[in-house]
Amino acid sequence: MIQRRHFLRGAGALACSAAAHPFLTTVTLAASDGGRPLGDHRLVVILLRGAMDGLDVVQPQGDRGFAALRPTLNRPDALPLDGFFALNPALGGLMPLWQAGQLGFVHATSTPYRDKRSHFDGQDQLEAGTGNDLALASVRDGWLNRLLQAVPGVRAETAYAVGREEMRILSGPAQVRDWAPDTRLDLSPQARRLLEQVYHDDPAFLAVANEAMELGIDLDAEPAGMQAPMPELAGARLADVEELVGFVTARLRAETRIAAFSLNGWDTHKAQKTGIGRSLSRLERAILRLSQRLGPEIWGKTVVLAMTEFGRTAAENGSGGTDHGTAGAMLLAGGAVRGGKIWGDWPGLDEADLYDRRDLLPTSDVRVWAAHVIAGLYGIDRATLESAIFPGMQMGQVPGLIL
Amino acid sequence: MTPAEIAAFRFGYGPGPGMAITADALLAGLAKPDSAALAYPIVAGDDLTQMLSAADQARLAAKRHNPRDPALDARAIELDQAVIAASGAALRATLARAVAAPDGLRERLGAFWADHFTVAAPGLHRAIMPAAMAEEAIRPHLTGNFADMLTAVALHPAMLIYLDQSFSTGPNSALGKRKGKGLNENFARELLELHTLGVGAGYAQDDVRELAKLLSGLSWRLRTGFSFNPQKTEPGPQVVLGKTYAGDTLDTVREVLGDLARRPETATHLARKLAVHFVADAPDAGLVAALEGAFLQGGGALMPVYEVLLRHPAALVPEMAKARQPWDFLVASLRALGVTGDDIMAWPGKHLTRRIIKPLIAMGQPWKQPRGPDxxxxxxxxxxxxxxxxxxxxxxxxxxxxxxxxLPDPAAVARGAFGTNPPDTVIWAASRAETRADGIGLVLASPAFNRR
Known part of the structure; x- marks a missing residue:
């Protein structure tokens, strides 16, 4: 996989099909109404699809086993965080947030998903927010949707989701809307009326079409600043993140309180140093832009949660990468985070300490951290969190994550 | 809708010229030689290897020349552009085949299996590889035995690169010991989870690991092509799903692939997948069971499975439960408009980009670039x-x-889209549109046209 810029530039004009992959992103947004049932606090959930290697992002350099497990991925240039852990340099732009107490990580955490190490089942479980006691297939809604169901007054019309691929984390009975930031729909009034007739007798199409026509027209009327220009396809590595985050922040500055989107490209089986660097740059840009565009006041009421389906093997594999594992890391950022910390119990990297003698051992459930964030931001009670939003999860005691 | 029209939507890309689509006709068409591949060829085999090799060598020569030599740089770019152009040409030919097909079943099955064995290109200089795999490893086996298709795919460079198999080394092989290299389990896992047994089947991490050891000799290099490299092969024996394999040869790889292809879990997985893709997101259990039975009884032969798919009453219900995917929508629209395969071959590149490549991206289905191996x-x-x-x-x-x-009359486009019985509402709306463009838009945007 040798790609040199020189040739990519030469090929730029023909790059469109490649540019959209593998970093297709999806945004899902949920809005609160004028009664402000979710108050002023904003929650942004970023799904890191493909299984981010937590050990590479937040490197346990104080663990005597780390360097031996990671001969090429152990980075001497990583940025010290707390004397034990060090941050991958590709996230170096976030150091000011760390120093300001607006960034923290949970390490050695995972969903309850175990053993099969399938991306697709792992992501389904992450988004469903379920344990292993319920058949996955029987769970039709995502945990962010169940949060909305638990809050009275979240109106259907003001709750919407935006995206090109499905975000199951927000799908369910509480209506949310999907939209991709670069979609436009421009119809004459007559064409629109006739289309409504054509869709009239097909309820599945009618509902989607009504939303499309409403959103297409509403969003076209959005003031400047929200309409980021279409990214040029060649070299659009960060332009699409800019557009995505521009859209999210415009919504969060208005009625929206909950947003979710995904950043892909974490399945680093090979040449991980380069691959994860690229994906981390995108994550870094997303977080920095969120903080800048929201401005100090709203950022101060915001939490960004970045989570992934599972971690990767403790040891490097035979090709400078890592294979599917179990526990990983989760990122918390935002002015509302009591950051500057690495949370979670560290299980160690000796072979006997590993899960299945190969993966970082999970010492906590990612849902617990998400639940404490939700409780801290929105005052949702423990019973609702443990029974409705994350059924079967025990919140336990966690030090205050939220200011 | 008539049974023929249902079949045209469900198993093809909508009505075509001279449509008379019965199960018998569809099956007979499949059994005939693959004339579409001859009419609209896609570069493959030695020609492709030669093209990729020339581009790689030119790139290497340019890189090694210090100081840089503008002539060598230009040559490298030119050959790289040729590779990229070949990828565009493959898209164009695939589109032309689908638009020109009398019924479209062969093209739909080709798309189904190419998706089952998803590969994406690791970069522009390999952008042709997914289409090459579809052409070389899938298409020749469409009407053959699943085991042969699985084997051809597993040994194809596109798959060996996409799921990193070429970079996996047995830790106790000669190369593994000398260089301290090890396994990469990516392909072994997806082989079990996606290509054969399915994630619900009873396999464990040890099976993944042992299978990865069995596959460790598989290798592809541009200079030497495919090889089974004993230098990086983990010494046997290995145990996968309870069976012991000797473990050091390509024959063992073929053996384990054949065994996996014929497992009952594989039959279950593929039967369900076919029914979900062609008929309904929640398919009829009887249909799935019948497909599964046909697969097992035929020892993985695919024609008997297709025969069930085309004849089973639950596969011919009039409810159109599936959405046409973006590619299907575009192909069906071009057919409805009366565009021919030859027209598509004559389109300038920028038209192909504006009409097809960019819309596919915007609709969420960029050509040969799915999000992951599923x-x-x-x-x-x-x-x-x-x-x-x-x-x-x-x-x-x-x-x-x-x-x-x-633009043609929207009513004519509706007949092209639906055959003899376009839905009344669509005709009613199209005739009231202010412009022909809007009228045609109403036909192609209608629910009936976007379901299958």
Missing amino acids: GWAEDFAAWISPSGLATRITWAMSVPETILRP
């Missing part, structure tokens, strides 16, 4: 989303007039 989503909601539908409506209203001037 391929494209099947469920209705994944494709008929607000922005997905908005993009289809926009295409339907605005792109046909860039293809056909003057």
Whole structure:
């Protein structure tokens, strides 16, 4: 996989099909109404699809086993965080947030998903927010949707989701809307009326079409600043993140309180140093832009949660990468985070300490951290969190994550 | 809808010229030689290897020349552009085959299996590889035995590169010991989870690991092509799903692939997948069981399975439960407009980009670039989303007039789209549109046209 810029530039004009992959992103947004049932606090959930290697992002350099497990991925240039852990340099732009107490990580955490190490089942479980006691297939809604169901007054019309691929984390009975930031729909009034007739007798199409026509027209009327220009396809590595985050922040500055989107490209089986660097740059840009565009006041009421389906093997594999594992890391950022910390119990990297003698051992459930964030931001009670939003999860005691 | 029209939507890309689609006719068409591949060829085999090799060598020569030599740089770029152009040509030929096909079943099956064995290109200089795999490893086995298709795919460079198998080394092989290299389990896992048994089947991490050891000799290099490299092969024996394999040869790899292809879990997995793709997101249990039975009884032969698919009553119900995926939507639209395969071959590159390549990206299905090795989503909601539908409506209203001037009567397009019985509402609305473009847009954006 040798790609040199020189040739990519030469090929730029023909790059469109490649540019959209593998970093297709999806945004899902949920809005609160004028009664402000979710108050002023904003929650942004970023799904890191493909299984981010937590050990590479937040490197346990104080663990005597780390360097031996990671001969090429152990980075001497990583940025010290707390004397034990060090941050991958590709996230170096976030150091000011760390120093300001607006960034923290949970390490050695995972969903309850175990053993099969399938991306697709792992992501389904992450988004469903379920344990292993319920058949996955029987769970039709995502945990962010169940949060909305638990809050009275979240109106259907003001709750919407935006995206090109499905975000199951927000799908369910509480209506949310999907939209991709670069979609436009421009119809004459007559064409629109006739289309409504054509869709009239097909309820599945009618509902989607009504939303499309409403959103297409509403969003076209959005003031400047929200309409980021279409990214040029060649070299659009960060332009699409800019557009995505521009859209999210415009919504969060208005009625929206909950947003979710995904950043892909974490399945680093090979040449991980380069691959994860690229994906981390995108994550870094997303977080920095969120903080800048929201401005100090709203950022101060915001939490960004970045989570992934599972971690990767403790040891490097035979090709400078890592294979599917179990526990990983989760990122918390935002002015509302009591950051500057690495949370979670560290299980160690000796072979006997590993899960299945190969993966970082999970010492906590990612849902617990998400639940404490939700409780801290929105005052949702423990019973609702443990029974409705994350059924079967025990919140336990966690030090205050939220200011 | 008549049974023939149902079959045209469900198993093809909509009605075509001289449509008379019965199960017998469809099966007979499949059994005939693959004339579409001859009419619209895709570069493959030695020609492809030679093209990639020349580009790689030119790139290397340019890189090694210090100081840089503008002539060598230009040569490298030129050959790289040729590789990229070949990828565009493969898309064009695939589109032309689908648009020109009398019924489209062969092309739909080709798309189904290419998606089952999803590969994406690791970069522009390999962008042709997914189409090459579809042509070389899948298409020749469409009507053959699943085990042969699986084997051809597993040994194809596109798969060996995409799922990193070429970079996996047995830790106790000669190379593994000398260089301290080890396994990469990516392909072994997806082989079990996606290509054969399915994630619900009873395999464990040890099976993944042992299978990865068995596969460790598989290797592809441009200079030498495919090889089974004993230098990186983990010494046997290995145990996969309870069976012991000697473990050091390509024959062992073929053996384990054959065994996996014929497992009952594989039959279950593939039967369900076919029914979900062609008939309904929640398919009839009797249909799935019948497909599974046909697969097992035929020892993995695919024609008996297709025969069940085309004849089973539950596969011929009039409810159109599936959404046409973006590629299907575009192909069916071009057929409805009367565009021919030869027209598509004559389109300038920028037209192909504007009419097809960019719309596919906007509709969420960029050509040969799915998000992961599980391929494209099947469920209705994944494709008929607000922005997905908005993009289809926009295409339907605005792109046909860039293809056909003057635009045909919307009623004629409706007949091309639906055959003899277009839905009344669609005809009613199309006849009231202010412009022909809007009228055609109403036909192509209608629910009936976007379901199958």
